[in-house]
Amino acid sequence: MNSAGEVVLSARQVVKTYGSTRALKGVDFDIHRGQVTTLFGENGAGKSTLMKILSGVESPTGGEIVLHGEPVRFDSTVAAREKGISIIHQELSLAPNLSVRDNIFMGRELRTRTGVDFAEEARQTRALMTELQEDIDPSTLVADLRLGQQQIVEIARALSVNAQILIMDEPTSALSAAEVEVLFKVIHDLTARGVSIVYISHHLEEALQVTDHAVVLRDGAIAATAERSEIDLEWIVRRMVGAGFDLGEPPAGSQQDQVALSIENVVADGVDDLSLQVRAGEIVCLYGLMGAGRTELLEAVAGRVPIESGTIRLAGQDVSGLTIAERIDRGLGLVPEDRQRDGLVQTMTVGRNLSLASIESFVRGAFLSRGAERRLVDGAIHDVRVKTAGGDAAIGSLSGGNQQKVVIGKILATGPDVILLDEPSRGIDVGAKGEVFRLLAERAKAGLAVLYSTSEVGECLSIAHRIVVMRRGRIAAEFDAGVTKETIMAASGEAVVA
Amino acid sequence: MKPPDRDRQMNVGKLILEGRAFLALLVVIVVFSLLSPNYFSVSNLLTMSSHVAVYAVLAIGMLLVILNGGIDLSVGSTLGLSGVIAGALMQGVPVFGVRLFPSVWVVVIVTCAVGALIGLLNGVLVARFRVASFVATLGTLYVVRGIGLLMTDGLTYNDLGGDPALGNTGFDWLGFNKLLGIPIGVLVMIVVAAVASVLLSRTVFGRWLYSAGGNERAAELSGVPVKKVKVWVYVVSGLCAAVAGLILSSELTSAGPTAGTSYELTAIAAVVIGGAALTGGRGNVRGTMLGAFVIGFLSDGLVIVGVSAYWQTVFTGAVIVLAVLLNAVQYGRKRPRKKPADTPTDTPKTLASVA
CATH class of the missing domain: 3.40.50.300 (P-loop containing nucleotide triphosphate hydrolases)
Structure with a gap:
């Protein structure tokens, strides 16, 4: 019984x-x-x-x-x-x-x-x-x-x-x-x-x-x-x-000689004297446990939180003192970890979410050009492959993966040179994950510098050229793409779960 | 996406729900027209509209604040103080022993500047010092009202007509004159509404306002200057209150320090009846205008029919509650129900399930 x-x-x-x-x-x-x-x-x-x-x-x-x-x-x-x-x-x-x-x-x-x-x-x-x-x-x-x-x-x-x-x-x-x-x-x-x-x-x-x-x-x-x-x-x-499972591999053939983002001895809340460079066309994965300081680092670089000391340079220029908006203008954007809280405006349509960060680029005279905005929105929906009825659909009508693509599309629409993504795969399904990674790989090939964080080892060993492991606000180790999962996890201080 | 057949099914209900402010206005007009033969005449409609103008201009300023997720309780006091300042200026300003009488245009500009300044104070308190908008503007409500009372010793300026010899006539032009048969106050309201409408729908500022009100954190990360936007909405609200104060004192040709008491609540009511969400990010000028007309036409109608002022209060209250209920229905429906984990409406259920 x-x-x-x-x-x-x-x-x-x-x-x-x-x-x-x-x-x-x-x-x-x-x-x-x-x-x-x-x-x-x-x-x-x-x-x-x-x-x-x-x-x-x-x-x-x-x-x-x-x-x-x-x-x-x-x-x-x-x-x-x-x-x-x-x-x-x-x-x-x-x-x-x-x-x-x-x-x-x-x-x-x-x-x-x-x-x-x-x-x-x-x-x-x-x-x-x-x-x-x-x-x-x-x-x-x-x-x-x-x-x-x-x-x-x-x-x-x-x-x-x-x-x-x-x-x-x-x-x-x-x-x-x-x-x-x-x-x-x-x-x-x-x-x-x-x-x-x-x-x-x-x-x-x-x-x-x-x-x-x-x-x-x-x-x-x-x-x-x-x-x-x-x-x-x-x-x-x-x-x-209903298909194979592949998050992709590091894109080959991109020019990686110019340093796009340079983080120099940055100290901020949760970040302890950290230096890191990302070159144009390079994809860097930031791995670490919860609380290792990944989010804190990315938010400091994006300008959401102030840094206590150190320098952040974009293509050699110091941007440490600039506002978020000014950093976006200089070509640096962050896709935040919490999509609902920090990424989307739930009361606006898909299109208006997509155009939000680049809205000033389609002002004609004193007014917004509807045509220019529609072109940007349609282009972004196509580029990041958002599955939606169109720009006028409610943002809440999209699945988690498509909402994430909207947040990424919003930043890409500003034409960045460096994109930061905090846990871009959080809460989205395998299919959408693959699409997001493919998209980043494509952009990197065209010269975009990508720095993304993850807490899933499997995601490090995909499109990233280089894997940086963070631990207690510092860089604990750096690896090339060929490294094993076990090595990465050991460096992060994580016991390998049997 | 919703399949089309469901859309068709919902169309009628949705139309009634979304056009509820408009329907309410129609009902008010039809009912009072049946009750009183004088109600639906051009002259009465214009008279009522000039009453509405004061509320509507206040409400448009309030709409911007509410879209930003805040509230401005100080507009009634600002309206009162504007009248007082205009009144004081009309009585002449002593400068080095000489009494100077500024022209009406100067009076108008100075009054508007004072309104904007009060708004700036609110905006800085809320945006820079992070005081809750309810508390900050409650404070300014008292301070501003107090200043008005101090300036006049509680008395009312009864003569705003000016003197042709002093070259400051024309203040009553705003309240009494007509252009093409339409009272100037109503025209001012139309202009304010049109400007606000374009501002909200066609400019960067409008988009910034909607996004910051919908999700301030996301807007900030997208490069929206959320603090600047916040300061500006209060400035505009103060400016609107000053304009409303000018219209009112001009209509009355008098300015008392207690004018506009509790008007802030009427303005909030108009915005809410117009379908805006008090949580920010949703609402538009058209709805707010309809809301102001519903309130104005309803209360004037009750006066014309001879219903006691006490009942007017009850009716107005009932309309507001009904409007808020319908807002809840509308915004509740728009949420994606397939994945309620994403929606705030699910939280109570979640709590209940584990508690």
Whole structure:
């Protein structure tokens, strides 16, 4: 009856439509007791929709949910939670102004006759933190925690309700390798206790380490299902995109004799006396763990944060004291890490987002030239291959990958000599990742200097001519394209995850 | 992308939703025309329009601030002070024992400059010193009103007519005269609206404003001078308040220090009824103008029909709440529901699910 592997929760022919868009087209999906089931799929394949239906956030349009052999209907997430189903969302949903303890017990405070039993809450919080091997005091404000620690708190909160089925949507996107390892241990402990896990991640290699079952979703339908032992990375990728998996190789034949960007002894918040040069036509990959200082370095170079000392030169000219706008004019642009927060203006159309950074170039007299703007937008949509109905489409109608292409296209439209990209592959699917990298390789061939950061080793060993590993605000090592993953990871201070 | 058949399905509902300010105006006009035979006459419509002009000019300044994601509570006080300054100048300025009477054009320019200066103060407080716009402009609301009261000792300038012998006549021209049968105040409103409309839709500044209001961080990284934009919207708002103050005191041929009390709320209401989002980045001049007309035509209509002033307050409030509700419906619908993880609307659900 309670044997491991038994199906505890399943979706039967689940259909979900929004208007006339069919997000799910009759999906069968099983969750096994005490095992990890990973759902693979590109953005927009329907993963999140399916998870929302299973956790009660949304109701299915057709089909049924079967829990322990009985058809059930969840009217709300509360109803689903009462049946032991808990979900950790991709985006953090913590209140930064409250303590860790208050966040974990938010909405279900332990009551005494007169108030809240804070002591007991703190005790349970401490126990959870011990289990997660994270030394966080229950009274710490969430705002004071690193992003990775916040993710841990989020996981602790989901665990604290004693969930029997735990859905994790991209739980590792903000975690360091060490934290990921701890999370995987927790997952093993949970499954040993009979908890069933549904795991969603863009980080395929990582997911393969932890999963027992693999389910691939494509275009709202199940593309393939298999046991872990039967499959490998290639298998998943092929079924996700229906094509080979190749992020490309360093473009050959570009002239690399002029230094386009020169960072000289720069000290800034999180950056410690760092020097680095990128030549025109060269692609440099900046690898490092969370907190290694990659984002801080790129933001300092782009002018978002001031530098304390050192010099930043563009084609030999000192730009250290210039504003962001002036640096864009001189040919330096940043594609930020957080697309939603720093990259896009959600209230504007695709076209207006694309033209935003280069808007002054199509002023005619006192007014904007609509024709010139349309030409630029149409050109950019074509150049960076944004899949959209056109420049007038809402930016929110695009998938994550296409939104990322809009942010990149916006900077490319300014005609830069140097482009900085902070985690350009974050939250986009394999297909879009490949396209973004191809695009950068093409531009590099035409003389663009590219400096991109990543926390996925696989992405270093693609189009980059040179790999720079950052650690604690400094450059720990530099490699040529032929280096192995293990060498890079060792240089970054990352234990090689078995 | 939405398939076309869904578009057709939604068309009627969408049209009603997006044209709601226009429909509301039609309903107001039709209802009051049925209730009172005098309502729908050219002369009454023009009279009401010149009342609307004051609100509309204020509201356009407010629209720019709201598009930027801020709020300007000081416009009512600025309007009052503008009237007082114009009134004081009309009474003559003592210089070295001689009383100088500046011409009306000088009065107008000085008044506008004072309005812009108050706006500049707001803008610098909000943009440079990062004071929340609500608090900064609440402060200036009190300070500016206080200055107006101090200047007049709480009294009202009743004579703004000027004297032909002193060469400063013509102040009432703004409030009483007509050009081609249209009151000057209404013409000023039309000009202000047209300029603002072109500014928003056809200039770099407009695009900067929409982007900074929609996502300041992203705009800044795209090279938009977000601070400069922020300072300027408050300057324009102050300038608009001064113009509105001139129109009002000219219409009344008097200027009291308490004029324009709570007008800032009427202006905010007009912007909101016009479909702008208080979170910034969404809204346009057309909507705001319709919003101002809805409020003005509604309250004048209630007066004409003989409804008590207390009920007017209730009706105006109800219209505002309704407008905000519809805004929520409209912007809620436009969000991509397929990937709610990207949208702020999903946060409450997320909280509920784990809490």
